[in-house]
Amino acid sequence: MTSTSSLPGLSSLPRLSSHTVPERSLLHRRAVTETGVVHLGLGNFHRAHQAVYTAAALDHADGPWGILGVASRSTAVADALREQGHRYSVVEISPEGAQVAVPAVHTGALVAAHHPDAVVDAIAAPGTRIVSLTVTEHGYTFSPRTGHLDLDHEGVQADLRGDAPPRTTIGQVVRGLQRRLRDHATPVTVLSCDNLAGNGTQTARLVREFAEVLPRAERDELVHWLDEGVAFPNTMVDRIVPATTDAYRTTVADHLHVRDEVPVAAEPFTMWVLQDRFAAGRPGWEHGGALFTDDVEPYELLKLRLLNGTHSLIAYLGALDGRATIPDAIGRPFVAEAAHHVLHGDYLPSLTVPDDIDLDAYVAQLFDRWANSALGHRTRQVGSDGSVKLRQRVPDPALRQLRGGRMPHHLALTVAAYLCCMAPPSGYEPGPHAAAMADPARGRLREAAEHSTSVRDFVAAVIDEGLLGDGLAEHSAFTERVAELIGVLTRHGTAAAAGAAAEAADAEPLPAP
Missing domain, CATH: 3.40.50.720 (NAD(P)-binding Rossmann-like Domain)
Known part of the structure; x- marks a missing residue:
C-alpha cells in the first residue's frame, strides 16, 4: 500500500x-x-x-x-x-x-x-x-x-x-x-x-x-x-x-x-x-x-446474471483484447455488442424481473455504470475467481436454453474467454491483464490443458469435472461450441470470436415469450 x-x-x-x-x-x-x-x-x-x-x-x-x-x-x-x-x-x-x-x-x-x-x-x-x-x-x-x-x-x-x-x-x-x-x-x-x-x-x-x-x-x-x-x-x-x-x-x-x-x-x-x-x-x-422484502431471490438473480454475469464476459473479452479497465473494454463495439447479446439473449429469459424494477431503465443504467471511465474498474479484478463466480452465473441460464433447443452462444463465449484467460492453449498469449487474474482453479485448469490432446478434450474435462455445474456435461453441443469459440478466439482474435457468437445468435432467435 x-x-x-x-x-x-x-x-x-x-x-x-x-x-x-x-x-x-x-x-x-x-x-x-x-x-x-x-x-x-x-x-x-x-x-x-x-x-x-x-x-x-x-x-x-x-x-x-x-x-x-x-x-x-x-x-x-x-x-x-x-x-x-x-x-x-x-x-x-x-x-x-x-x-x-x-x-x-x-x-x-x-x-x-x-x-x-x-x-x-x-x-x-x-x-x-x-x-x-x-x-x-x-x-x-x-x-x-x-x-x-x-x-x-x-x-x-x-x-x-x-x-x-x-x-x-x-x-x-x-x-x-x-x-x-x-x-x-x-x-x-x-x-x-x-x-x-x-x-x-x-x-x-x-x-x-x-x-x-x-x-x-x-x-x-x-x-x-x-x-x-x-x-x-x-x-x-x-x-x-x-x-x-x-x-x-x-x-x-x-x-x-x-x-x-x-x-x-x-x-x-x-x-x-x-x-x-x-x-x-x-x-x-x-x-x-x-x-x-420476503423474497430476495428475484433481485438476487437480476443482479447475479444481468450485472455480474455480463460483467464477467466484459472482463474476459476486455482482458484478452488488452483492455485494463471495464470502461475501456465496454468502449470496444464488439464487447458492447456481446454484452447486449448475453444480457438480453441468454440471461434475461432465465429470470423473473421484480415488479418494482423498470427493466429498460435498469439495463440502461448497467451500461452507464460499466462505462464510468472515472471509476476505472479493472478487468483483472472483475475476472478474478471465475471458477467460483461462473458456476453461479452460467449453468442455470445455459441449461434453460439448451433444454429448450437453443444454444446460448454468448454463455459459451463467456466460458471460452474465461478458459483462455486461465489456461491458454499452447502458442496463445492472453496478455498481462488475464495473467493477473487470481483464481483458485488456475493450476487445476492448466494441468487439465496439459493432459488434453485437443481443445475439445480440455473443455470436456473441465465441464465433466463439474467446474460449471453437473448438468452441462449432459449437453455435448455446449462443449463443442465452447471449443469452437476458443479456436476462433486463439486463431483470429477476440473480436472475431465475439462476431462468430453474435452471428450464430442472430440466426437462432429467441422463442416468443
Whole structure:
C-alpha cells in the first residue's frame, strides 16, 4: 500500500482522524461507542456499502450499531484505521466529478490471522447482534463441485480439530457461536453480504455442516440452537467498488485537506435488498435506501446474471483484447455488442424481473455504470475467481436454453474467454491483464490443458469435472461450441470470436415469450 505521505503535496497535510475530520464530510454526527456488528472481511466493498448504510441509519437514530471490522490476513487497512481513529473516506466517483464523505461507524479493527482468539471473543460477545460477512465467494470454503463445505480443505480440517484458534470464516463463525451458546445463548444474526446465490441459506447450510461433524458432545445442542437462536437472512448487494489508488488519495486531500491512507472509491449507484429476518434487531438501513422484502431471490438473480454475469464476459473479452479497465473494454463495439447479446439473449429469459424494477431503465443504467471511465474498474479484478463466480452465473441460464433447443452462444463465449484467460492453449498469449487474474482453479485448469490432446478434450474435462455445474456435461453441443469459440478466439482474435457468437445468435432467435 502506498503511503500518502510519499505523494507530492500531501506530506504536509494532517492525517485524517476523529479530531481532524471536517464536520461537513461526516455522514452522521453521533458518538459511536457500542459495538453491535462484527464484520468479517474489512475490504473496500464493506466500507463503501454496508458501512455507508449504517451511517445513514445512525444519522436517523442512535443505536448500538458500531462495527468491529475484521480483516482476514492483510494488516494494511486495519492498521491505518486504528491510526486514523477508525475514520476513512468514501470517494463517490462519476464523470461529473467526485464527492467525499466519512462514514465514521467503526469501533475497532482486527486482523484474524494475528488475533484469531479475539475474533471468536467478538462473535461471542453478548453485545454483538449481527455477524456480517464480505469474504468473497471462495472465503466460504465450499467445494465448487458440490456446493457443500469442503471437508478436505486443510483449514477446515484444522478448525474441526479445534486444537488451535479457527482460521476459516465458517470455523470462526461456528466457534464463536459455540462460545456464545455456552456463555449466554443470546440470539444473533449471521448476515452474508457476498455474491452467493441464496447467500443466507447457503451460509446457514455451511455452518450446520461444520457443526454436524463436530464431536457429539459439542454437536447436538449447537445444531438445535442454530435453528432457535440464529438467523441467516438472504441479501443482495450491489455497488461497483474498485481498488484504491493514489488518485483517490489525492482526491480526498483536495476535498477534505487531510491525508487518508485508506480511502475507498465507489460508483454513485448502490443497492441493498434484504430479508427482514433478524434475531436481535438491526440498524435502520432503510434510511440509506435498503429495501426489505420476503423474497430476495428475484433481485438476487437480476443482479447475479444481468450485472455480474455480463460483467464477467466484459472482463474476459476486455482482458484478452488488452483492455485494463471495464470502461475501456465496454468502449470496444464488439464487447458492447456481446454484452447486449448475453444480457438480453441468454440471461434475461432465465429470470423473473421484480415488479418494482423498470427493466429498460435498469439495463440502461448497467451500461452507464460499466462505462464510468472515472471509476476505472479493472478487468483483472472483475475476472478474478471465475471458477467460483461462473458456476453461479452460467449453468442455470445455459441449461434453460439448451433444454429448450437453443444454444446460448454468448454463455459459451463467456466460458471460452474465461478458459483462455486461465489456461491458454499452447502458442496463445492472453496478455498481462488475464495473467493477473487470481483464481483458485488456475493450476487445476492448466494441468487439465496439459493432459488434453485437443481443445475439445480440455473443455470436456473441465465441464465433466463439474467446474460449471453437473448438468452441462449432459449437453455435448455446449462443449463443442465452447471449443469452437476458443479456436476462433486463439486463431483470429477476440473480436472475431465475439462476431462468430453474435452471428450464430442472430440466426437462432429467441422463442416468443
